[in-house]
Amino acid sequence: MRKILFILFILSASNGVAQEGSVPFFGRAEAAGKVHLKWFNSVLYSTEEYTIERKSQNGIFVPLNQTAIAYGKSTKPTKNKSKALIALADSIPYLEITGLVKLTVFLSLTTDNELAEYFGMYYFDENAPSEKLTYQLKNKSGKIIATTEVDASKKEILPEPKNFTATPKNKKVLIDLEVENDRFYGYDLERSTSATSGFKTLSNEPFIASTTGEEPYFYEDLKLENETSYYYRIVGYDYFGMTSSYTKTISAVPSDESAPRMPDLIEIKSGEKSVLLNWDVYAAKRISHFNLYRAYKYDVESGYTKINTAPIPVSTTSFEDVPSETGLYYYKLEGVGHNEKTTMTKSNFGELRDFTPPAIPTGLKISAESGKFKLDWKQNKEGDFMGYWIYRTTTPNSKMFTLINAKPQAENSFEDKLPKQAKNAFRYYIMAIDTNENISEKSKIVIGKMPDVIAPSAPFFKFARVADSTINLEWQAALTEDIQNFKVLREVNGKVDTAASLGKNKFKLTDKPPFNTTINYTVLAIDSSGNISEASNSISAFVKMIKAAEKVTDFELSLNIESKQVHVKWEIKNVTELKGFIVYRTIKGAKSWMPISSLLKEGNYEDSSVKKLKSYEYQIRTYAQNGQVSVSPTKSITVQ
Numbered sequence: 001m002r003k004i005l006f007i008l009f010i011l012s013a014s015n016g017v018a019q020e021g022s023v024p025f026f027g028r029a030e031a032a033g034k035v036h037l038k039w040f041n042s043v044l045y046s047t048e049e050y051t052i053e054r055k056s057q058n059g060i061f062v063p064l065n066q067t068a069i070a071y072g073k074s075t076k077p078t079k080n081k082s083k084a085l086i087a088l089a090d091s092i093p094y095l096e097i098t099g100l101v102k103l104t105v106f107l108s109l110t111t112d113n114e115l116a117e118y119f120g121m122y123y124f125d126e127n128a129p130s131e132k133l134t135y136q137l138k139n140k141s142g143k144i145i146a147t148t149e150v151d152a153s154k155k156e157i158l159p160e161p162k163n164f165t166a167t168p169k170n171k172k173v174l175i176d177l178e179v180e181n182d183r184f185y186g187y188d189l190e191r192s193t194s195a196t197s198g199f200k201t202l203s204n205e206p207f208i209a210s211t212t213g214e215e216p217y218f219y220e221d222l223k224l225e226n227e228t229s230y231y232y233r234i235v236g237y238d239y240f241g242m243t244s245s246y247t248k249t250i251s252a253v254p255s256d257e258s259a260p261r262m263p264d265l266i267e268i269k270s271g272e273k274s275v276l277l278n279w280d281v282y283a284a285k286r287i288s289h290f291n292l293y294r295a296y297k298y299d300v301e302s303g304y305t306k307i308n309t310a311p312i313p314v315s316t317t318s319f320e321d322v323p324s325e326t327g328l329y330y331y332k333l334e335g336v337g338h339n340e341k342t343t344m345t346k347s348n349f350g351e352l353r354d355f356t357p358p359a360i361p362t363g364l365k366i367s368a369e370s371g372k373f374k375l376d377w378k379q380n381k382e383g384d385f386m387g388y389w390i391y392r393t394t395t396p397n398s399k400m401f402t403l404i405n406a407k408p409q410a411e412n413s414f415e416d417k418l419p420k421q422a423k424n425a426f427r428y429y430i431m432a433i434d435t436n437e438n439i440s441e442k443s444k445i446v447i448g449k450m451p452d453v454i455a456p457s458a459p460f461f462k463f464a465r466v467a468d469s470t471i472n473l474e475w476q477a478a479l480t481e482d483i484q485n486f487k488v489l490r491e492v493n494g495k496v497d498t499a500a501s502l503g504k505n506k507f508k509l510t511d512k513p514p515f516n517t518t519i520n521y522t523v524l525a526i527d528s529s530g531n532i533s534e535a536s537n538s539i540s541a542f543v544k545m546i547k548a549a550e551k552v553t554d555f556e557l558s559l560n561i562e563s564k565q566v567h568v569k570w571e572i573k574n575v576t577e578l579k580g581f582i583v584y585r586t587i588k589g590a591k592s593w594m595p596i597s598s599l600l601k602e603g604n605y606e607d608s609s610v611k612k613l614k615s616y617e618y619q620i621r622t623y624a625q626n627g628q629v630s631v632s633p634t635k636s637i638t639v640q
Contacts, residue, residue: 025137025146026182026239029156035125036240038116039137039146044105045071045089045119049140052123057132064125068140071120081108082115089119107205110185111241128152158244161187161236166252167217171226173252175219177234184236184244189219192231195249199233206237224254259341260286263333268350275321275350279333284314288336292319297328297349304332311336326353326436351436358382358432358440361412366428366448371420373448375428379412384434390414391442393427401429408433421454423482423529452529456481459523461539471541473509475523482527489535491520515545550574551630552581552620557637566607566637570620579623583607588615588636599623610639 025039037052049068053061067073076086085108088101109116116122125135130153137146150156162178175189186206190199202221224230231251236244261282269276281287289311293304307321323329328351334344363378375390387408391401404416418426427447432440459477466472477483483504490499492514499511499521513519520540525533555570568583580599585607586592597605610616616639620632 023137023146025135025148027135027148027150028238028240028242029150029152029154031155032130033126033128033152035128035133035135035150035152036113037123037125037135037148038109038113038239039121040106040109040239041121044102044109045121047071048120050120051138051142052125053136053138054125054128055134055136056129061134061136065123069120069123072118073120074117077112077114077118079112079115082112082118085115086118103208110237110239113240130154158183158236158238158242160245160247161234164232164234164247164250166230166232166250168252168254170256170258171222171224171254173221173224173230173232173254174217175221175232175234176217177247179218180236183238185239186237188235188237190233190235191221193229195231195251199231226254226256229253256286257339257341259343260335260337262343262345263290263335265331265333265345265348268331268348270351270353272353272355273322275323275329275331275352276318277321277331277333277350278318279345281314281317286337287314288338288340289313290316291334291336292321293332293334293344294321294323295330295347297330300330300347304330321350323352327351328353353436353438354384354434355436355438357438358385358434360441361388361430361432361443364428364430364443364446366446368448368450370451370453372415372417373426373428373450375414375416375430375446377412377430377443380432382432382434384436386410386433386435388412388414389431389433389439390416391429391431392416394424396427401427418450420450422450423452425449452482452527452531455531456483456525456527456533458534459486459525459536461521461523461537464521464539464541466541466543469512469515469543469545471511471513471519471521471543473511473521473523473539475507475536477507477525481525482529483525484528485526487524487526489522489524491522492517513541513543515543518542551622552632555618555620555632555635557618557635559637559639561640563608564610564612564639566610566616566618566639568605568607568618568620570603570632572603577624579625582621582623584619584621586617588617593619612639614639 023039023041026037028036030036039050041048047070049070051068052064054064055061077083085105089105092101109119109121113122113124132149132151132153134147134149136144139145161184162180164177165175167174167176177187186208188206189202191202192198192200202219207219221230229251230253231249233249234247238244263282264280265277266280267278277292291306292308292312294307295304308319312319321329321331328349330347330349332344332347334342336342358380359382361377361380363376365376367374387410389403389408390405392404393401405414416426416428425447426449427445429442429445431442457478459475461473461475464471464473473488475486477486485504486502486506488499488502488509488511489496490511490513500509502509518540519542520538522535522538524535550573552570555568558567558569559565560567572578580601581603582595582599583597583605584593585596586594596607596609615636617634617636619634622630622632624630
């Protein structure tokens with residue numbers, strides 16, 4: 001429907017600050033010399049004040065109103081509906097009048113000139129010259145915001161709406177007319193099943209029409225009965241409450257002029273002697289008969305040929321076609337309606353062909369070289385043989401095989417080129433196909449594995465850290481590669497030997513090399529086929545030999561009875577290599593030694609944690625700079 005909107009173009013015009021022509025301004029001659037003038041703004045009333053000026057054909061513009069025209073300046077109407085609308089307008093700020101309230105006010109202003117005058121949007125020029133006149137509307141600042149022309153020499157008779165049509169469709173009628181927004185604000189559309197009486201409007205209120213619709217028609221009259229005559233007429237309403245004359249009555253008869261519903265070719269069974277077609281039928285009452293068309297597979301583009309010699313009855317839902325030659329055929333089924341309109345299915349295909357497949361290929365063998373496999377097998381000898389399909393997978397699951405040739409090949413050998421680094425096993429089988437596209441069972445499966453000639457990537461040394469008299473090494477390698485072990489090479493004074501051979505998941509090594517010399521390390525990665533990577537980056541380390549500190553060979557224990565302290569004293573040697581001493585103690589006879597001092601630099605210690613009548617054993621442990629530890633002999637003492 002060309003949107004029967006309850007929004008008119010005039011309701012979107014600007015308020016009182018509009019430029020010339022943006023406020024709709026209308027004039028009508030009620031009789032010679034009597035002219036009604038009306039205008040609208042987007043909010044329907046405001047605090048704007050207006051002046052009306054008139055000009056004869058050869059004159060100048062002359063003001064008509066002595067006082068400004070504005071809301072509430074005229075006598076208040078006495079009709080209850082008018083009083084209610086005025087009360088509504090007084091209670092709502094004018095910029096907040098929207099929606100259905102705004103529409104109600106607008107419709108009242110078009111039919112009630114007294115109310116429009118009170119709202120400041122109407123003027124009656126009852127002493128106008130009987131000639132063609134021009135009126136202009138000014139705002140308070142004297143700006144011309146709208147003009148209109150009126151022939152005041154006689155009463156203006158509203159003509160009937162233009163270009164009224166009624167187009168019948170299936171169970172509906174499309175009503176159209178030329179929408180004249182400058183003449184009519186709305187229309188009454190009336191319908192009857194009689195050409196002379198019984199007309200009723202299709203809505204309680206006039207249709208307010210907009211020219212900005214989505215559909216190319218004015219109104220869609222729905223839910224009608226087909227093959228029934230309907231009669232329509234229209235009358236227009238102007239902006240002063242006047243009605244036009246009726247249009248001529250026009251008739252329309254809805255009917256279903258569409259083609260019948262398309263049948264479905266639901267099944268085509270191919271055979272060696274004929275092709276059997278089956279279909280479903282919908283809305284059989286609308287179908288007169290069927291036609292069946294066929295095209296050979298190479299003639300689809302050039303067209304189809306009708307193959308039924310007589311119309312196929314609606315009660316028939318199958319057809320057996322016997323082509324003269326084997327091959328692939330395409331079919332279309334046509335439904336013909338009682339109105340002679342037709343509809344046709346999409347194409348579907350069937351075959352008249354030999355269904356015997358070729359023999360299973362035999363003698364399949366596989367050989368491997370670097371980067372490729374070669375397959376050989378015995379040639380098929382069928383007269384209608386066309387070629388072979390070749391399938392491949394890298395898993396033992398036969399459902400995962402993939403076709404690797406784009407079209408069947410006639411030769412009984414095939415080379416499959418693959419990346420040289422491919423190390424997994426590949427499985428193949430082949431199937432034969434004939435010219436009728438019959439496919440044999442698959443051949444036996446052969447398995448091949450390419451020789452591994454690709455060495456792993458070189459590992460990378462991350463660091464070499466010296467700790468005491470050892471070197472801690474760590475490296476990294478490409479974990480996705482087929483690495484079985486690592487070989488760590490050590491070079492000392494130009495001679496290279498193997499420091500260690502480690503498994504594939506080992507990336508660390510602690511080495512004990514010679515002291516006081518530079519050692520260079522590299523690491524190699526070796527895969528399961530014995531391929532050796534290039535050497536890693538070289539990393540160097542130096543282990544300095546540090547002389548061990550001498551252990552305490554003897555020490556003194558003495559008891560201070562008064563303070564109940566045990567005094568431990570010993571002699572210090574090789575201070576340069578010394579890190580310090582720690583005194584250990586245990587209850588005599590026990591096996592667990594506990595440190596009782598911190599790291600000492602001096603050769604004495606006072607043990608104040610002893611208890612009376614207890615026997616204790618002591619030892620002194622010497623810690624060298626290189627981390628070595630030496631333990632003194634044990635001595636005991638009893639606290640009295």
